[in-house]
Amino acid sequence: WNEIIELFRAGMPLRKHRCRFKSYERCFKASEAVDCLHELLGSNQNFGPEVTRDQTVKLLKKFLKNHVIEDIKGRWGKEDFEDDGRLYRFPPSSPLKSYPKKPSCGKEVIKFPDWNEPKAGHSQEHIPVKSVAMNSEMWYKRHSIAIGEVPACKLVFRRELTQTNIEEIWKSMTLSRLQKVLGLDSLDEVLDTKLVNSKHIVQNVYNVNKQGIVTLEDKSKELPHWILSAMKCLANWPSCSDLKQPTYSGFERDVFKTIVDYFGQMKEPLLTFHFFDIFVSVLGLLQKPSKAVEALQISCLLLPPENRKRLQLLVRMMARISLNQDLPPLSESVRTRTLMVQAFSRCILCSKDEIDLDELLAAKLVSFLMDNYQEILSVPSALKSSLEDHVVHLQRVQIKYAGPDSDAPLPPPSFCHQISTGEFEYQRATGSQEPLAALLEEIVMNKEISVKDKKKKLKQFQKSYPEVYRVRFPTPETEAMLFPEKTKQKPPILMWALKKPFQPFHRTRSFRM
Numbered sequence: 001w002n003e004i005i006e007l008f009r010a011g012m013p014l015r016k017h018r019c020r021f022k023s024y025e026r027c028f029k030a031s032e033a034v035d036c037l038h039e040l041l042g043s044n045q046n047f048g049p050e051v052t053r054d055q056t057v058k059l060l061k062k063f064l065k066n067h068v069i070e071d072i073k074g075r076w077g078k079e080d081f082e083d084d085g086r087l088y089r090f091p092p093s094s095p096l097k098s099y100p101k102k103p104s105c106g107k108e109v110i111k112f113p114d115w116n117e118p119k120a121g122h123s124q125e126h127i128p129v130k131s132v133a134m135n136s137e138m139w140y141k142r143h144s145i146a147i148g149e150v151p152a153c154k155l156v157f158r159r160e161l162t163q164t165n166i167e168e169i170w171k172s173m174t175l176s177r178l179q180k181v182l183g184l185d186s187l188d189e190v191l192d193t194k195l196v197n198s199k200h201i202v203q204n205v206y207n208v209n210k211q212g213i214v215t216l217e218d219k220s221k222e223l224p225h226w227i228l229s230a231m232k233c234l235a236n237w238p239s240c241s242d243l244k245q246p247t248y249s250g251f252e253r254d255v256f257k258t259i260v261d262y263f264g265q266m267k268e269p270l271l272t273f274h275f276f277d278i279f280v281s282v283l284g285l286l287q288k289p290s291k292a293v294e295a296l297q298i299s300c301l302l303l304p305p306e307n308r309k310r311l312q313l314l315v316r317m318m319a320r321i322s323l324n325q326d327l328p329p330l331s332e333s334v335r336t337r338t339l340m341v342q343a344f345s346r347c348i349l350c351s352k353d354e355i356d357l358d359e360l361l362a363a364k365l366v367s368f369l370m371d372n373y374q375e376i377l378s379v380p381s382a383l384k385s386s387l388e389d390h391v392v393h394l395q396r397v398q399i400k401y402a403g404p405d406s407d408a409p410l411p412p413p414s415f416c417h418q419i420s421t422g423e424f425e426y427q428r429a430t431g432s433q434e435p436l437a438a439l440l441e442e443i444v445m446n447k448e449i450s451v452k453d454k455k456k457k458l459k460q461f462q463k464s465y466p467e468v469y470r471v472r473f474p475t476p477e478t479e480a481m482l483f484p485e486k487t488k489q490k491p492p493i494l495m496w497a498l499k500k501p502f503q504p505f506h507r508t509r510s511f512r513m
Contacts, residue, residue, distance in 0.1 A: 004044065005068055009090055012036050017087050024072045025448060027089040033060055033069070034083050046283060047360050057083050067091055161395060167198035169394075173387050174201055178298045181291060182281060190277040196302050203305045205379050212378050214309040221306040223313065227262050230255045235317040237327045256330050256343075263314065263347040270311045273352040275302060280349075280361055286368060293372055297380045308377075311348065315366075315373045318344060322370065341366050436468045444472070444482065451483060 012033060014026040038056040041047045061079035063069050070076040072087045081088075161169075175196065179187050187193060207215045216222055223231075233255055271279050278299055285292040300308060321327060322337040331339050345362040348369075369376060443457050462469040473479040 004040070005063075007040055007044075008037055008063075008068075011040060012090075014089075019072065019087055024087060024089075027072055027087045030060075030082060030084050030086045030088060033088060046364070050360060053083070057081065064088075161391065166391060167202050169391060170201045170205070170387060171196060171198035173390065174298060174301060174383065177383055178278075178295065181295045181298065182285070184281075187278075190281045192274065195274045197304070200304055201301050204301050204303070204308050205384060207305065208379070213312050214305050216305055216309060218306075223310060224262075227259065228313075230259050231313060231317045234259070234327065235320045237321075237324055252328055253330055259317075260343045263344060266347055269347055269350050270303070270307045270314070271349045272303065272307065275299065276349065276351045278302075279365060283361060283364060286364070289372070292368065293375050294380065296369070296372075296376045297378070298383065300377060301379075312373075312377045314344060314348070315369050315377065318366075319370045319373055337370075340370070436465050437472065440465075440468060440472055455483070 012028055013036070014028055017024050017027050017029070034053060034056055037060060038051065038053055041051040041056060041059075042049045060069070061081045064071075064076055064081045065079050067076045068090075069088045070091050072089055076091075175187060175191075175193060182190075184190070203217070204214055207217070209215055234252065237252065279296075282292055282295045282299065285295055300311070303311070318340040321330075322340050327336070330336060334342070341363050345359060345366045348366055349362040350359075440458075440461055443454065443461065446454070449457070458469075473482075
């Protein structure tokens with residue numbers, strides 16, 4: 001989504017528009033935004049030409065609601081965007097999330113539990129240690145070396161690992177491997193690790209039958225028998241061992257509709273709402289199939305066992321149906337493979353806040369699942385063997401020799417160093433003031449806004465951040481230099497103004513002599 005928003009902001013033409021006898025700079029019409037974004041989505045590898053104009057309008061409604069765009073009055077937060085001539089613009093700040101960074105080499109991301117503490121009552125200090133001096137001349141002659149005195153040693157007994165310990169090891173190492181495969185610096189952007197149940201991982205690895213399908217401990221969570229029979233009927237068509245052959249035309253379509261209706265009424269998709277982001281992030285790896293397969297293998301281990309089993313049975317049935325040439329067409333207008341993706345993609349993957357474009361993302365992931373379901377829905381053997389070796393290593397008794405550093409604990413990994421209070425205050429001040437100072441300078445140097453608006457923005461900035469403002473304008477004179485007063489020319493003095501005002505004519509009497 002960050003990529004789409006960035007491309008949309010960069011590619012959307014901005015120009016001057018008039019509305020109700022007033023001009024607005026750097027804005028665009030709603031219909032122009034639909035044209036631009038529709039073309040962008042059609043050429044994007046994660047969406048493709050299947051995106052319709054109506055879906056593009058719905059995405060722009062989400063953009064307006066989440067302040068990716070705003071109207072020319074600065075209003076946003078509602079989904080009232082329409083494909084018309086109303087004017088919109090981009091807000092000054094972008095709502096993009098920061099991209100996760102790739103981990104640096106040798107960086108330990110997830111800390112594994114430490115099981116080296118001795119059991120209560122079995123302190124290592126009470127283990128008898130015998131110092132053995134070996135100065136035998138016979139030993140010296142046989143090996144032609146001078147051994148001298150062999151240093152004292154002691155056995156270090158590891159604490160016995162409980163089932164809970166082993167489950168936590170599985171969780172930590174599984175998440176660590178998933179993070180490495182996805183190339184992320186942290187899983188926090190795509191997954192809440194607190195919601196990952198370590199018991200589910202262990203059950204999905206070890207509680208499986210010969211075909212690799214999960215076996216559930218709680219039988220009440222199994223699929224109903226009639227749904228299993230219907231799925232087997234279509235998956236093994238026409239050789240259905242436990243069903244008689246159909247006696248009427250359209251039987252297979254009725255069975256298929258029954259399966260679609262059952263999975264369509266589920267309240268939550270099989271990949272769950274919590275893991276939506278982690279599965280969508282795998283879409284970026286589809287150009288590297290081996291990486292994508294491994295990422296999906298590990299991600300599917302996080303699912304609840306009942307969800308994983310249903311996913312295994314459903315995707316296997318979908319793949320077999322799409323490849324079965326003997327099965328009559330299940331639709332007159334749509335190919336069987338396309339029908340499988342359309343019918344079951346939403347019950348496999350969708351977000352809690354439903355967006356129409358989620359269907360395209362789910363369709364791509366489900367298609368990849370169908371093509372590689374045997375590998376993806378099996379237990380990753382490399383991860384399993386490395387974890388089992390690690391657990392054996394933790395349980396193995398070790399020998400430690402006496403020496404200056406034998407009992408010294410390993411230094412903890414240093415992720416940061418302590419600083420003084422003064423340095424902390426300086427970093428806090430400079431770290432927050434630098435972007436504010438840059439924002440203030442941008443307001444000062446902006447020639448596109450009027451003097452009135454600039455004075456208004458500066459007054460608001462001064463009220464909110466007086467210290468930053470005082471650094472830029474330490475005296476009233478420096479502030480006045482930004483708005484030099486224009487010298488007003490006095491109107492020329494007219495000559496008639498210097499004369500006496502007009503005197504009315506007074507008639508006087510004349511006396512004749």
